[in-house]
Amino acid sequence: MSIPVITDKQIREGLSFEVVLSAVERAFVALDAGKSTLFEVVRGTGGGDHFFGVKSAREGSIPVLGLKAGSYVPDNHAHGLPSHLSTTLLIDDRTGVPMAVVEANYLNGLRTSAANALAVRSLARQDSTVVGIIGIGAQAVFEVLAVAHVRPIRRIFAASRSSERREEFMAGIRERSDIEVTFTDAETAARSADVLVTVTPSRVPVVLAGWVRPGTHVSAMGADNVGKQELDIELVRRSRLWVDHPEQAVIIGETQHAYRAGFVSVEALRTQTLGRLLREPIDRNSTDITIFDSSGIAIQDLAAAYAAFQLLRP
Amino acid sequence: MSIPVITDKQIREGLSFEVVLSAVERAFVALDAGKSTLFEVVRGTGGGDHFFGVKSAREGSIPVLGLKAGSYVPDNHAHGLPSHLSTTLLIDDRTGVPMAVVEANYLNGLRTSAANALAVRSLARQDSTVVGIIGIGAQAVFEVLAVAHVRPIRRIFAASRSSERREEFMAGIRERSDIEVTFTDAETAARSADVLVTVTPSRVPVVLAGWVRPGTHVSAMGADNVGKQELDIELVRRSRLWVDHPEQAVIIGETQHAYRAGFVSVEALRTQTLGRLLREPIDRNSTDITIFDSSGIAIQDLAAAYAAFQLLRP
Numbered sequence: 001m002s003i004p005v006i007t008d009k010q011i012r013e014g015l016s017f018e019v020v021l022s023a024v025e026r027a028f029v030a031l032d033a034g035k036s037t038l039f040e041v042v043r044g045t046g047g048g049d050h051f052f053g054v055k056s057a058r059e060g061s062i063p064v065l066g067l068k069a070g071s072y073v074p075d076n077h078a079h080g081l082p083s084h085l086s087t088t089l090l091i092d093d094r095t096g097v098p099m100a101v102v103e104a105n106y107l108n109g110l111r112t113s114a115a116n117a118l119a120v121r122s123l124a125r126q127d128s129t130v131v132g133i134i135g136i137g138a139q140a141v142f143e144v145l146a147v148a149h150v151r152p153i154r155r156i157f158a159a160s161r162s163s164e165r166r167e168e169f170m171a172g173i174r175e176r177s178d179i180e181v182t183f184t185d186a187e188t189a190a191r192s193a194d195v196l197v198t199v200t201p202s203r204v205p206v207v208l209a210g211w212v213r214p215g216t217h218v219s220a221m222g223a224d225n226v227g228k229q230e231l232d233i234e235l236v237r238r239s240r241l242w243v244d245h246p247e248q249a250v251i252i253g254e255t256q257h258a259y260r261a262g263f264v265s266v267e268a269l270r271t272q273t274l275g276r277l278l279r280e281p282i283d284r285n286s287t288d289i290t291i292f293d294s295s296g297i298a299i300q301d302l303a304a305a306y307a308a309f310q311l312l313r314p
Numbered sequence: 315m316s317i318p319v320i321t322d323k324q325i326r327e328g329l330s331f332e333v334v335l336s337a338v339e340r341a342f343v344a345l346d347a348g349k350s351t352l353f354e355v356v357r358g359t360g361g362g363d364h365f366f367g368v369k370s371a372r373e374g375s376i377p378v379l380g381l382k383a384g385s386y387v388p389d390n391h392a393h394g395l396p397s398h399l400s401t402t403l404l405i406d407d408r409t410g411v412p413m414a415v416v417e418a419n420y421l422n423g424l425r426t427s428a429a430n431a432l433a434v435r436s437l438a439r440q441d442s443t444v445v446g447i448i449g450i451g452a453q454a455v456f457e458v459l460a461v462a463h464v465r466p467i468r469r470i471f472a473a474s475r476s477s478e479r480r481e482e483f484m485a486g487i488r489e490r491s492d493i494e495v496t497f498t499d500a501e502t503a504a505r506s507a508d509v510l511v512t513v514t515p516s517r518v519p520v521v522l523a524g525w526v527r528p529g530t531h532v533s534a535m536g537a538d539n540v541g542k543q544e545l546d547i548e549l550v551r552r553s554r555l556w557v558d559h560p561e562q563a564v565i566i567g568e569t570q571h572a573y574r575a576g577f578v579s580v581e582a583l584r585t586q587t588l589g590r591l592l593r594e595p596i597d598r599n600s601t602d603i604t605i606f607d608s609s610g611i612a613i614q615d616l617a618a619a620y621a622a623f624q625l626l627r628p
Contacts, residue, residue, distance in 0.1 A: 002321040003401065003415060039358035039366075044351060046372055046379045047407040052353075054381060056368055058360055065360045067368060069381060069403055071410025085410040087317065089383055089401060093361040096385025096399040101317060101415050 006305075008103040010312045017110055017117075017149060019311065020304045024114035025278060026061040027303035028244075032275025035060025036299050038245065049074050057298035058093060059306070066090045068104060068301040082138070084108065088305040100313065102305035109139055111304035112296060113146035115244060115274060116197065116219045119292035121150040122277045123242070123284060124195045124217035129154045132193030134186050134207065134230070135200035135222060136160040141172030143197045143221060148177060156181045157189040187211050198222050198230040209235035214287035220254040221294045231291070233257050239289040242272045245297045253295035320619075322417040324626045331424055331431075331463060333625065334618045338428035339592060340375040341617035342558075346589025349374025350613050352559065363388050371612035372407060373620070380404045382418060382615040396452070398422065402619040414627065416619035423453055425618035426610060427460035429558060429588060430511065430533045433606035435464040436591045437556070437598060438509045438531035443468045446507030448500050448521065448544070449514035449536060450474040455486030457511045457535060462491060470495045471503040501525050512536050512544040523548035528601035534568040535608045545605070547571050553603040556586045559611045567609035 030036050042054035056067035071085045086104035091097065104111075120128075128151040133140050136158050144156055156179055158169060166183055173181055190196055190211035199221040200206055209232040212218065218239070222230045236258045243249035246269035250259035258264045270276075274292065284290060344350050356368035370381035385399045400418035405411065418425075434442075442465040447454050450472050458470055470493055472483060480497055487495055504510055504525035513535040514520055523546040526532065532553070536544045550572045557563035560583035564573035572578045584590075588606065598604060 002319045003417065005316045005319060005415070007316040037358060039356050039368075040354060042353050042356060042368065042370055042381075044353035044370065044372065044379070046405075046410070047377070050379075050408065050410055052370075052372075052379055052405070052410070054353075054356065054368055054370055056356055056358065056366075056383075058358065058366075063361070065358070065364075065366055067356075067381075067383060069370075069405065069412075071405060073408075073410045076409060079409065081409055081411065085412065087403060087405075087412045089403065089415075091360075091366070091383065091385060091401075094364065094387075095390060095393065095395055096360070096364055096366070096387045097395065098383075098399065098401045098417075101319070101403075103317065103412075 003098045004100050004314050006100055006102045006308050006312050008106050011308050012106045014312050015308050017146065019307050020110040021114045021117055023303040023307035024111060024300050025118055027059055027299040028118065028275040029278050030059070030061035031299055032273055032279055038298055055298035055301065057302060059299045059302040062303065062306045063093045064090050064302050064306050065093050066302050068298060088301050090302065090305055090309060100309045102308055104301065104305060107304050107308060109142035111300040112139060112221065112294065113142035115294050115300060116143055116221055117146035117150050118278060119219055119242065119274055120147050120195055120217060122281060123290040123292065124151055125215055125286065128194035130157065130192055130194045132157045132189035132196040134159045134189055134198045136165050136169040137199065139199050139221070140169060143199050144173060145176055147195050147197065148179060151195060153179055155179065157184050157192045159184055159186040159189040200230055201228065202230050203227050204229060205232040206230050207235060208232045209238065212289055214289060216289050218289065218291045219294065220291060223252065223254040224295050225252050226256065229257055230254060233261055236291060237263055239291045241291045241293065242274055242277055243269055243293045244274050244295055246270055246273065248295045248297060249293050254293040317412050318414050318628050320414055320416045320622050320626050322420050325622050326420045328626050329622050331460065333621050334424040335428045335431055337617040337621035338425060338614050339432055341373055341613040342432065342589040343592050344373070344375035345613055346587055346593055352612055369612035369615065371616060373613045373616040376617065376620045377407045378404050378616050378620050379407050380616050382612060402615050404616065404619055404623060414623045416622055418615065418619060421618050421622060423456035425614040426453060426535065426608065427456035428618070429608050429614060430457055430535055431460035431464050432592060433533055433556065433588055434461050434509055434531060436595060437604040437606065438465055439529055439600065442508030444471065444506055444508045446471045446503035446510040448473045448503055448512045450479050450483040451513065453513050454483060457513050458487060459490055461509050461511065462493060465509060467493055469493065471498050471506045472496070473498055473500040473503040514544055515542065516544050517541050518543060519546040520544050521549060522546045523552065526603055528603060530603050532603065532605045533608065534605060537566065537568040538609050539566050540570065543571055544568060547575055550605060551577055553605045555605045555607065556588055556591055557583055557607045558588050558609055560584050560587065562609045562611060563607050568607040
């Protein structure tokens with residue numbers, strides 16, 4: 001008996017977004033209820049341009065603790081490899097026995113966009129029909145489809161610095177939906193959006209405060225390290241803000257800039273989490289701008305991987 | 315193509331101590347040569363009495379970075395499970411592609427005792443024939459056999475608080491050698507030893523300074539967390555000390571007590587590492603007492619797992 005491995009291929013073919021969404025929802029609820037523990041994040045570097053990290057946690061909605069090891073190697077594309085590579089290890093919370101290794105390259109796209117879908121479901125106007133997306137890398141397709149899963153999206157305005165990945169993005173959307181796609185600039189995408197999603201590796205704002213209409217929901221999915229930024233800090237200041245995990249958001253999330261500017265505190269953010277929002281829904285004012293800052297946490301990885309394991313194990 | 319898994323069974327049947335010893339030696343040499351990087355150690359807890367940890371590194375003697383996830387669940391024995399459980403993930407240093415998952419329960423015994431054997435080979439008198447061992451848990455068999463691999467050991471004096479595990483210890487030794495075993499108390503084991511090995515989870519000294527004869531080598535293998543201690547601090551003060559990794563030894567190793575008492579510094583320890591000893595052997599005075607403090611580091615795990623992978627991969 002060796003540790004079972006759940007493959008990317010199995011997950012791509014056999015795991016629905018719906019299942020991951022429910023698992024990630026239960027994980028955020030358990031986190032807010034104090035049932036989970038996030039351990040220290042490890043960051044290291046390998047050869048060349050290799051950024052390595054480990055996120056680990058005890059996920060209180062399931063009998064599991066474990067970790068995701070992630071690598072980001074920007075120039076992998078030149079060698080026909082994905083730039084992001086992730087592997088998750090699930091361990092029995094009580095006995096320490098390893099339960100499964102889950103290849104998490106595709107799964108990572110699902111678990112990240114599941115948090116986005118949960119935020120959009122909780123915060124965006126019911127009648128949102130237009131998604132603006134800034135950044136059209138591999139993750140962007142997941143994000144748009146996740147939003148379309150929870151709101152009646154009919155149109156996508158997509159912006160990116162180069163036109164290189166347009167075909168791939170379009171093919172990704174076409175594979176699973178017939179929503180109309182228009183490629184445009186960031187300002188038009190932002191001004192047109194009911195739900196605006198940013199998913200770039202940017203270190204300078206890609207959305208200016210004046211571009212975002214009252215009543216828009218913004219999901220800032222890109223920032224996951226010190227120095228990253230997608231939103232004009234003035235936009236954050238005048239909006240209502242939620243985060244996945246306060247302690248992490250103020251260091252590596254979009255929120256790091258508002259935190260350093262002094263207009264959010266970790267203490268205040270503790271009541272502005274996705275988990276709290278799921279447990280205690282709010283009524284949004286139709287003119288509020290709402291923001292969800294996703295920095296990505298291990299409970300998402302464990303919840304999604306355990307769902308995959310339960311469904312697909314040998 | 316999924317990630318290959320190398321099993322405990324494969325390793326037990328197909329991997330020699332010799333191969334692990336060479337791999338771990340190259341790893342310590344590379345570490346001292348500045349070719350490796352140890353990342354932050356993660357410590358967490360799971361359900362019940364479950365201590366969870368992650369050690370990760372870039373191991374410069376091989377094209378690998380990766381991690382070992384370890385669990386320690388003291389009461390697992392009551393359920394017929396090992397109390398220590400380890401799993402290693404090997405990742406390509408350049409591309410981030412996962413290479414293998416290696417079950418590391420048996421391997422952990424080999425990699426730990428390999429460091430001991432390297433220290434004994436470098437520090438113990440050539441004519442050492444008697445091993446004293448204090449603590450006779452699962453790891454003790456590995457340690458005694460490792461010492462016997464590098465010195466002409468003819469006799470073992472073994473001490474433990476309870477007689478419970480004696481049969482198991484004896485069977486472990488008998489399986490691989492015909493060295494004579496005598497069970498005794500800690501003082502007799504220490505006084506009789508040419509090479510003294512401590513491998514307990516103790517938090518108070520199990521060896522007093524007066525018990526150790528001039529010319530003895532001591533390998534302190536047990537301390538791997540804050541508060542653990544096996545040696546009388548006076549023994550450490552009057553001996554010559556080497557460690558696996560200075561920064562870790564002063565926090566979780568045996569050396570933490572000497573460090574807090576102020577008679578060792580991280581700076582000084584940088585020239586008193588196992589890696590340095592392997593690169594620049596020393597002449598020992600026949601009356602010196604030498605100590606090796608093993609706290610256990612990720613490069614050992616990665617080197618041993620990669621050796622297993624190279625030999626046993628499908």
